[in-house]
Amino acid sequence: MIKIAPSILSADFANLQRDVELVDQAGVDALHIDIMDGQFVPNLSFGMSMVAALRPVTSLTLDCHLMIVEPERFVAQFAQAGADLIGVHVESTRHIYHVLQQIKAAGVKAEVVVNPGTPISAIVDLLPIVDQVLIMTVNPGFGGQHFLQPMLAKIQELDQIKQTAGYDFDIEVDGGINADTAKLCYDAGATVAVAGSYIYDSPEPIQRIQDLKVATN
Ligand SMILES: O=C(CO)[C@H](O)[C@H](O)COP(=O)(O)O
Numbered sequence: 001m002i003k004i005a006p007s008i009l010s011a012d013f014a015n016l017q018r019d020v021e022l023v024d025q026a027g028v029d030a031l032h033i034d035i036m037d038g039q040f041v042p043n044l045s046f047g048m049s050m051v052a053a054l055r056p057v058t059s060l061t062l063d064c065h066l067m068i069v070e071p072e073r074f075v076a077q078f079a080q081a082g083a084d085l086i087g088v089h090v091e092s093t094r095h096i097y098h099v100l101q102q103i104k105a106a107g108v109k110a111e112v113v114v115n116p117g118t119p120i121s122a123i124v125d126l127l128p129i130v131d132q133v134l135i136m137t138v139n140p141g142f143g144g145q146h147f148l149q150p151m152l153a154k155i156q157e158l159d160q161i162k163q164t165a166g167y168d169f170d171i172e173v174d175g176g177i178n179a180d181t182a183k184l185c186y187d188a189g190a191t192v193a194v195a196g197s198y199i200y201d202s203p204e205p206i207q208r209i210q211d212l213k214v215a216t217n
Pocket residue numbers: 007009010032034065138139140141142143144145174175176177194195196197198
C-alpha cells in the first residue's frame with residue numbers, strides 16, 4: 001500500500017487544525033507542507049511559522065517541501081520549527097549536496113526534489129545520502145493540476161536504480177494524484193503519494209483516503 005501525505009495547500013486555512021486532525025485520524029502517514037517563495041515558483045504560501053504552529057497539533061511526519069531559491073538560507077529554521085523531513089529542489093541551489101548534508105546535520109530526513117523537466121541523471125550522485133526523492137508529477141506551484149503521465153517512466157527509472165543499488169529511500173510523487181494515478185505511480189515504484197485537492201476538495205475526504213489505500217493495496 002502506498003503511504004499517503006495530504007497536502008495542506010488544499011485544506012481550509014480558516015479551519016486548518018480541524019483539517020489536519022481529520023486526516024490524522026483517518027490514518028495517513030505524513031502531512032505535506034508546501035513552502036513557496038514567489039521566485040522559485042510563481043506562487044506564495046507558508047513559512048516556518050506554519051510548521052511551528054502545526055507541530056503541537058499532530059504527531060504526523062511533517063514533510064516540508066521547500067519551493068524556494070537557495071533553501072540553504074532557511075534549512076536550520078525549518079528544522080528548529082519541527083520539520084521531520086525537508087525536501088529541496090535540485091534546481092534551486094548551486095550546492096545541492098551541501099544542502100542535503102545540512103538537513104541531515106540538523107537531525108532531519110533529507111529529500112531531493114526534481115521538477116518535471118529535470119532528468120533522474122541530475123540526482124544520481126545524491127541517492128546514497130537521501131531519505132526520500134520527490135518526483136513532481138505536475139509543474140510545482142499550484143494544486144489542482146493534471147497528472148503528467150510521462151513522469152511514470154521517470155519513477156520506473158529511479159526505482160530500477162534503487163533496486164539495483166540496494167538503496168532504501170522512499171519515492172514520493174506530488175501533483176494530480178487521485179486513486180487512478182496513485183495506482184499507476186505505485187505500480188511504477190512510488191512509495192509515498194502527496195494528495196491535495198483529491199482529498200480536501202472532496203465532501204468526503206476520509207473516503208478519498210480510503211480510496212487511495214484500496215487502489216494501491
Ligand atoms: O506541490 C504542490 C504544488 O506545487 C502540491 O503539493 C501539489 O500540487 C498537490 O496538489 P494536488 O494534489 O491538488 O495536485
